[in-house]
Every structure is written in C-alpha cells, then in structure tokens.
Amino acid sequence: MTPFHLLLVDDEVADAELFEEVFREDFPEVRITRALNGQEALDYLARSETDPTVATPQLIVLDLNMPVMNGHEFLERAKAHDRHRSIPVLVLSTSAGIKDVQRSYHNFASGYAVKPASYADLKALIQRVSDYWRGAVVLPRIDQLAD
Template sequence: MKSVHILLVEDNPGDILLTTEALEERKLVNKISVVRNGKEALDFLFQEHQYKGETPPDLILLDINIPLLSGHEVLQRIKTDERTKEIPVIILTTSSAERDIHLAYKNHANCFITKPVDIDDFMKAIFNIEDFWIQLVRLPSDTPQ
C-alpha cells in the first residue's frame, strides 16, 4: 500500500479532532501533520524554522479562515512556487461564499469543499476525499519524475 502524508491546515481544534479521527478511521493515511495558521503552513511546506527536515505532504487540506495568513494567501504561495505547486490542495472550509469559491479556483485550488454542517455528511465528505484523492487519483508524489 502506498504511504500517504496529509497536511491539515486548520485552526479550530474541534475540526482538527473531527478531521483527523475521520481520516484515521479508514487507515488509508499514514501520516497527518497539523498546522494551526497560515504562517506555520508555509514554514512547514518550505521546511523553515521549526519544520526543518519535514517531509513534504502528498495532499493539503486547507481552511480559508485561519490566522496570520488567510487560506487564499497560503494557496497563492503554494501554487506559485516551483517546489510546492504540484501538491494537490483541497480547500475545506465553512465558507460557501461565491467570492471565496471563485478566488480559490483562480488561485488554482484543486477542489473546493464546504464543510457539511451535519456530522454524518462531514464524515462522508472526508471519506469521499480519501476515496477520490488517495484511492482513485494518481498523485504526483508517487510518480517518478
């Protein structure tokens, strides 16, 4: 089985717990790294400061309303940097605002998901992400250059 490393960028501790629990339930993901704001997300991805020597993730789950740098700013940095632009970014947010959706796709988000309010639907959404992005899709990270 391929090993998959997901970076979760999320500031709400409740959502972190729910998402990581849901991701662990299916045992498709080997490693989940969590960062709580936009600055840490970039530090993690570019292996700076406390994240020196971190392995880059195969997939990024990115919230929009996060401290320091917004999800949009983080996304833009990811998608304009040669080192990170290949990594698929899934926007996972409470926002359903048209503005956020358009801006995210303009910045080359790979998909945009509004967090379902209902817990069962939320779990289903996470499972769907796993089914699609881990089982169905071929990721750049497991394809030799």
C-alpha cells in the same frame, strides 16, 4: 496501500481534531500533520524541502478563515513556488460564498468543499476525499520533481 501524508491547515482546533479523528477511524495508515494557519503551513513546506525527516504532503486540506495568514494568502504564496505548485490543495471551508470559491480556484486550489454540519456528512466527505485522492487519481511524486 502505500503511505500517504496529508497536511491539515485549520485554526479551529475542534474542527481539526474531529477531521483527524474521523479520518483515522477508517484510514489509520494516513499520516496527518496539522498547521494552525497559512504561515505555519508554509514554514512546514519549507522544512520539507531541506529536512529529510519532514515529509512533503501529498494533499493539503486547507481552511480559508484563519489568523496570521488566511487560506487565500497561503494558496497565493504556496502555488507561486515551483516545488509546491504540484501539491494538490483541497479547500475545506465553512464559506459557500462564490467569491471564496472563485478566488480559491483562481489561486490553483484543486478542489473546494464546504465543511459538513454533521458527523455523518463529515464521514461521507472524508470517504470521498480518500477514494479520490488516494485511489482514483495519480499524484505527482513530489520527491522526484526538478526544482
């Protein structure tokens, strides 16, 4: 399978470590980069535009409730940038609130899922995420997009 790069944006270190651990169990070839908040994620995306050693993610998994810049603010800013607009963003939040869901889709999230409460449910979700984003859909070639 071709290399796949995922940017995980979550300030909860334990959640991020568990997500990464479970993902790597079944998909060790996936490169996961972590950011602790929306600002770090935006900074990473900016570096990916100018530094050829920084890979542009093919999927961003985004928490909503974070300090410095939350997930909603990140979506607004990232999706306002032409080059970032095509990167799919899956919101993965503890919130199941309709306002969070609606606002995420309004700001061009590609999907929304509630963080699972159990290890088995997280493993199942990650399998579905991988099946969909790494197999079922055709993703844009970010490196070939015109600015």
